[in-house]
Amino acid sequence: MRKLIFATMVSLMSAVGMPGAALAASGGDVTLLKNDWSFAGIFGHYNKASMQRGFQVYLEVCAGCHSMKYIAFRNLADLGYNEAEIKAIAAEYEVQDGPDEDGEMFMRPARPADLMPSPYRNDNEARANNNGALPPDLSLIAKARAHGPDYLYSLLVGYQDAPASMEVPDGMYYNNAYSGNMIAMPQPIYGDDVEYADGASTSVEGLSADVTHFLMWAAEPKLEVRKRIGVAAVFFLSIFLIMSYLAKRRIWADVY
Amino acid sequence: MVKSTSNSKSPSADGVQEPARRDFIVVATYAMGAVGAAAVAWPLIDQMNPAADTLALASTEVDVSKIAEGQAITVTWRGKPVFIRHRTPDEIARANAIDGAELRDPQEDEARVQRPALLVVVGVCTHLGCVPLGQKTGDVKGDYDGWFCPCHGSHYDTSGRIRKGPAPTNLEVPPYNFLSDNVIRIG
Amino acid sequence: MSAAKFSNPVVRWIDHRLPVFSMLDHTANEYPTPKNLNYMWNFGSLAGLSLVIMIVTGVVLAMSYTAHVDYAFESVERIMRDVNHGWLIRYIHMNTASFFFIVVYLHIFRGLYYGSYKAPRELLWILGVVIFLLMMATAFMGYVLPWGQMSFWGATVITNLFSAIPFVGESVVTFLWGGFSVDNPTLTRFFSLHYLMPFLIAGVVVLHIVALHRFGSNNPIGIDTKGRQDTISFHPYYTIKDMVGIAMFLLLLAIAVFFFPNAMGHPDNYIPANPMQTPAHIVPEWYFLPFYAILRAVPDKLGGVLLMFGAIAILFILPWLDRSPVRSARFRPVFRIFFWLLFIDALALGYLGAMPAEGIYVTLSRVATAWYFLHFLVILPMLGVFENTKPLPKSISEPVLATTGEAA
Numbered sequence: 001m002r003k004l005i006f007a008t009m010v011s012l013m014s015a016v017g018m019p020g021a022a023l024a025a026s027g028g029d030v031t032l033l034k035n036d037w038s039f040a041g042i043f044g045h046y047n048k049a050s051m052q053r054g055f056q057v058y059l060e061v062c063a064g065c066h067s068m069k070y071i072a073f074r075n076l077a078d079l080g081y082n083e084a085e086i087k088a089i090a091a092e093y094e095v096q097d098g099p100d101e102d103g104e105m106f107m108r109p110a111r112p113a114d115l116m117p118s119p120y121r122n123d124n125e126a127r128a129n130n131n132g133a134l135p136p137d138l139s140l141i142a143k144a145r146a147h148g149p150d151y152l153y154s155l156l157v158g159y160q161d162a163p164a165s166m167e168v169p170d171g172m173y174y175n176n177a178y179s180g181n182m183i184a185m186p187q188p189i190y191g192d193d194v195e196y197a198d199g200a201s202t203s204v205e206g207l208s209a210d211v212t213h214f215l216m217w218a219a220e221p222k223l224e225v226r227k228r229i230g231v232a233a234v235f236f237l238s239i240f241l242i243m244s245y246l247a248k249r250r251i252w253a254d255v256y
Numbered sequence: 257m258v259k260s261t262s263n264s265k266s267p268s269a270d271g272v273q274e275p276a277r278r279d280f281i282v283v284a285t286y287a288m289g290a291v292g293a294a295a296v297a298w299p300l301i302d303q304m305n306p307a308a309d310t311l312a313l314a315s316t317e318v319d320v321s322k323i324a325e326g327q328a329i330t331v332t333w334r335g336k337p338v339f340i341r342h343r344t345p346d347e348i349a350r351a352n353a354i355d356g357a358e359l360r361d362p363q364e365d366e367a368r369v370q371r372p373a374l375l376v377v378v379g380v381c382t383h384l385g386c387v388p389l390g391q392k393t394g395d396v397k398g399d400y401d402g403w404f405c406p407c408h409g410s411h412y413d414t415s416g417r418i419r420k421g422p423a424p425t426n427l428e429v430p431p432y433n434f435l436s437d438n439v440i441r442i443g
Numbered sequence: 444m445s446a447a448k449f450s451n452p453v454v455r456w457i458d459h460r461l462p463v464f465s466m467l468d469h470t471a472n473e474y475p476t477p478k479n480l481n482y483m484w485n486f487g488s489l490a491g492l493s494l495v496i497m498i499v500t501g502v503v504l505a506m507s508y509t510a511h512v513d514y515a516f517e518s519v520e521r522i523m524r525d526v527n528h529g530w531l532i533r534y535i536h537m538n539t540a541s542f543f544f545i546v547v548y549l550h551i552f553r554g555l556y557y558g559s560y561k562a563p564r565e566l567l568w569i570l571g572v573v574i575f576l577l578m579m580a581t582a583f584m585g586y587v588l589p590w591g592q593m594s595f596w597g598a599t600v601i602t603n604l605f606s607a608i609p610f611v612g613e614s615v616v617t618f619l620w621g622g623f624s625v626d627n628p629t630l631t632r633f634f635s636l637h638y639l640m641p642f643l644i645a646g647v648v649v650l651h652i653v654a655l656h657r658f659g660s661n662n663p664i665g666i667d668t669k670g671r672q673d674t675i676s677f678h679p680y681y682t683i684k685d686m687v688g689i690a691m692f693l694l695l696l697a698i699a700v701f702f703f704p705n706a707m708g709h710p711d712n713y714i715p716a717n718p719m720q721t722p723a724h725i726v727p728e729w730y731f732l733p734f735y736a737i738l739r740a741v742p743d744k745l746g747g748v749l750l751m752f753g754a755i756a757i758l759f760i761l762p763w764l765d766r767s768p769v770r771s772a773r774f775r776p777v778f779r780i781f782f783w784l785l786f787i788d789a790l791a792l793g794y795l796g797a798m799p800a801e802g803i804y805v806t807l808s809r810v811a812t813a814w815y816f817l818h819f820l821v822i823l824p825m826l827g828v829f830e831n832t833k834p835l836p837k838s839i840s841e842p843v844l845a846t847t848g849e850a851a
Contacts, residue, residue, distance in 0.1 A: 144713035230701025299528035
């Protein structure tokens with residue numbers, strides 16, 4: 001009988017894994033570069049320095065076109081900024097508030113509780129400014145793509161000259177990580193686009209890894225606490241499983 | 257798994273074999289189950305507490321320079337009305353005319369204001385949470401010319417202190433500070 | 444029901460007026476359970492546990508969810524980011540939904556293997572199929588609520604199934620939507636029904652248990668219990684055995700929730716719904732894939748829909764398709780082979796449902812679909828007539844005759 005249970009579990013587990021496998025396959029012939037992310041694995045955690053650098057890359061490179069509308073300035077505390085620093089960062093932005101006593105909307109400096117302002121007023125303006133393509137919001141991008149972080153990293157470092165056999169139309173760019181290899185986003189990172197205060201590498205790979213790290217945090221800000229509780233929960237339940245099995249054996253000892 | 261049981265003593269439904277149930281490992285297993293269930297209960301309860309975005313919004317900034325003497329405005333702070341009254345010298349004098357120590361909720365007027373002209377109180381009656389009248393010029397202001405709660409007849413004076421009626425305490429003064437001469441931040 | 448069996452006077456006083464303690468005592472102590480149930484009999488209580496987890500986390504999530512097309516996605520993100528432990532509660536809800544289906548599928552295949560649907564347990568089985576149908580409806584509507592891309596397009600595709608109904612199809616779909624596309628009225632009614640249906644399921648579960656207690660559990664040997672020597676009390680024997688299953692279930696669930704929370708979901712559902720753009724490759728949640736494969740196997744719209752619903756409808760009449768007097772597959776060597784073929788067939792359909800509908804996959808889907816119906820409509824009735832079953836043991840306590848084949 002145990003064989004039956006085991007076989008069933010194994011086959012069901014593999015059945016569950018299938019859609020994921022199917023998805024990876026449907027990406028075509030793309031092979032993603034694997035990075036050694038600190039947030040991967042059971043004890044995964046974010047690297048604050050890398051996230052701060054990634055935030056800088058986002059601000060100086062991505063934020064011109066891409067919004068992050070689910071992130072509030074107060075969330076930057078996760079990156080290791082203190083309250084005063086967050087206030088200073090927020091104060092550099094203007095957000096609309098109102099109406100005031102006269103019924104007028106007005107602009108005021110952003111406060112930590114405010115969400116990060118979007119570069120465009122709406123999707124139509126975003127399209128009009130980007131050749132008709134809509135730059136996606138980046139708050140959840142690391143979870144909204146299969147193999148999120150590896151994919152984002154591969155995409156950012158994946159700009160190349162198109163092979164001679166391929167004709168790339170105007171306004172499109174060749175990228176070896178993008179499905180179909182033609183992407184509307186021009187290469188955003190060339191290396192040395194940003195000056196880091198801490199002297200970390202500003203190569204294409206360095207900048208891409210940092211901004212990916214930041215985006216992963218933005219998509220899954222509770223990852224650290226999730227894994228921390230997870231380790232405790234799995235430990236507790238493993239003990240509980242062993243104990244209940246022993247207790248079952250003890251109680252059933254007199255049946256047969 | 258099913259072995260020959262021809263000579264086994266089946267405990268069956270009569271519930272003998274008590275010692276097995278009281279065995280340490282059995283008790284410990286059930287105890288662990290109870291501890292686990294209790295641990296799971298906490299997140300389910302705690303989710304009803306204010307969320308991070310609610311807590312972050314807990315302050316409001318107000319420009320008080322435009323309130324004329326004798327006028328009052330109502331602003332929203334944490335979803336509740338806050339009364340800001342620019343008091344006249346007469347109102348201030350009346351608030352200080354009595355001995356605060358003798359009131360139901362003893363408090364001197366100067367302990368309730370940062371600048372005597374500006375009174376900031378949460379506009380929620382301390383009885384059962386109605387919003388008292390007295391903000392608008394035509395409003396009933398009660399026997400003490402402050403605020404009057406229409407729900408159960410509590411009278412507040414020009415310092416927002418309870419003078420008559422069922423409310424147990426004075427109108428609450430929220431935490432606030434002057435960001436500049438004209439702007440206060442509540443919360 | 445004699446109240447005298449309780450020593451505590453308060454308990455006795457209450458029980459005399461409201462016999463809840465007698466009912467508990469009946470379930471735990473008097474209710475005779477076959478003593479040879481194996482771990483495959485854990486999945487009933489695990490399904491019950493899953494339902495409880497879903498209702499509790501669901502009620503809590505509803506406190507922070509907003510059923511409006513403009514705010515649904517945002518409110519879910521607020522749950523994930525700002526609500527205290529909101530991420531945990533949502534991930535538990537998401538993953539338990541999948542685990543609920545795993546458990547119920549195993550529960551169903553357990554019933555198929557040991558012939559638990561046979562007389563006198565036909566209604567017990569049918570109530571189970573009703574629960575399964577309600578679960579599918581609930582899960583489908585729940586998946587729409589976050590209002591991501593998969594939510595929206597899943598809702599569009601599934602509701603469009605009803606457009607296959609001749610003559611009135613279009614009107615039915617408009618009725619379901621409350622408009623001319625999946626939009627706010629659709630979302631709000633799905634939320635209302637998603638909240639209602641788990642309680643309907645709980646009601647049918649009660650009936651399912653009432654029916655179960657009429658004749659008691661089937662067992663791996665599939666013969667009726669012949670007296671006290673064949674049974675033991677539910678408590679403590681099966682409470683502790685269920686506890687082992689629960690511990691295993693929770694351990695696997697915790698691994699999923701804490702370390703692979705999105706593995707059984709789809710990345711596209713983290714993109715807000717966009718009625719103007721369908722994702723490149725849309726698939727339903729994994730637990731619908733076998734039925735999705737059957738739907739796509741038929742080149743005709745109405746035919747596909749009918750066959751898909753037929754695949755479930757056929758389970759309702761299963762007790763009358765399989766006429767073999769022997770319940771357990773242990774004593775049915777030929778049936779056992781076909782059982783495993785059906786199991787593999789179901790997994791194959793699940794796999795094919797995830798594949799694009801092109802080339803070899805279409806052909807394979809058709810073969811697998813045909814086999815599914817062949818199994819129930821032809822093979823089972825024939826086996827009932829032609830199969831040579833092994834001799835049955837006299838009773839559960841004397842299974843010596845039976846233990847030859849099975850490596851137990």
